[in-house]
Structures are given as C-alpha cells and as structure tokens.
Amino acid sequence: MGLSKNFVGxxxxxxxxxxxxxxxxxxxxxxxxxxxxxxxxxxGAYGFLAEDWRKELSFGDFVQGFQDCRRPLCRINKVxxxxxxxxxxxxxxxxxxxxxxxxxxxQVVVVPAAAGxxxxxxxxxSYQ
Numbered sequence: 001m002g003l004s005k006n007f008v009g010x011x012x013x014x015x016x017x018x019x020x021x022x023x024x025x026x027x028x029x030x031x032x033x034x035x036x037x038x039x040x041x042x043x044g045a046y047g048f049l050a051e052d053w054r055k056e057l058s059f060g061d062f063v064q065g066f067q068d069c070r071r072p073l074c075r076i077n078k079v080x081x082x083x084x085x086x087x088x089x090x091x092x093x094x095x096x097x098x099x100x101x102x103x104x105x106x107q108v109v110v111v112p113a114a115a116g117x118x119x120x121x122x123x124x125x126s127y128q
Contacts, residue, residue: 029117
C-alpha cells in the first residue's frame with residue numbers, strides 16, 4: 001500500500017516552503033533569549049543572535065552588557081510580519097544587581113535561520 005500522489009505532493013510543499021515548520025515562533029525565540037539571560041546562560045542567549053550581529057558584538061561584550069540584567073520580563077506589544085523577517089515591538093522590564101527597576105522599549109528584528117529564529121538587531125527607543 002503506497003502513499004497517494006496528492007498526499008506526497010502536499011507534504012513536499014509543506015516541507016519545502018515552511019522552513020520553520022515545527023520550530024518556535026519569533027516571539028517564543030525572544031522569550032527564550034531573555035529566559036537564558038535570566039538563568040545566566042549567556043552562551044545560550046548569544047546563540048540566538050544572527051551571525052552578522054555576533055560578528056559585530058563579541059561574546060565578552062555581550063556578557064558584560066547583560067550581566068547586570070536580573071529577572072527580565074519581556075512583553076511583546078506588536079508583531080509585524082515582513083517578507084523575510086519579523087519586527088517585534090517590545091517592552092522589557094528588569095532589575096539591576098542593586099534591585100533598581102529599569103524599563104526599556106525597543107524594536108527587535110527576528111529572522112529565520114536553519115536552527116530556528118534569530119535576533120538580527122535591536123533598536124532601543126527609550127530607556128528608564
């Protein structure tokens with residue numbers, strides 16, 4: 001008993017056009033990025049950065065920039081799907097090592113990659 005041609009055709013179309021089939025959404029990738037930061041898994045979080053961003057930002061500088069970020073809470077306010085990327089408007093609340101609260105608004109651009117969604121860049125619009 002073989003598979004029907006229609007079934008095989010549909011499966012090939014789905015597999016061929018949906019490179020993100022079965023992978024986390026852009027929103028879930030961003031949330032996991034901040035979960036890794038919260039757990040001080042800086043290597044895991046750094047792995048979410050797109051290759052071009054990692055070329056510009058060394059791992060040491062990345063760790064230095066996030067080591068004071070405690071209990072990050074990421075709220076995604078808007079999702080804008082574009083042709084080859086997704087723009088997320090984000091509000092991030094966190095505490096520094098002294099327990100002082102901070103709030104940052106930014107737009108994070110997320111792109112598809114073979115391993116899942118990666119962060120291409122983040123443009124901070126306000127910081128308190």
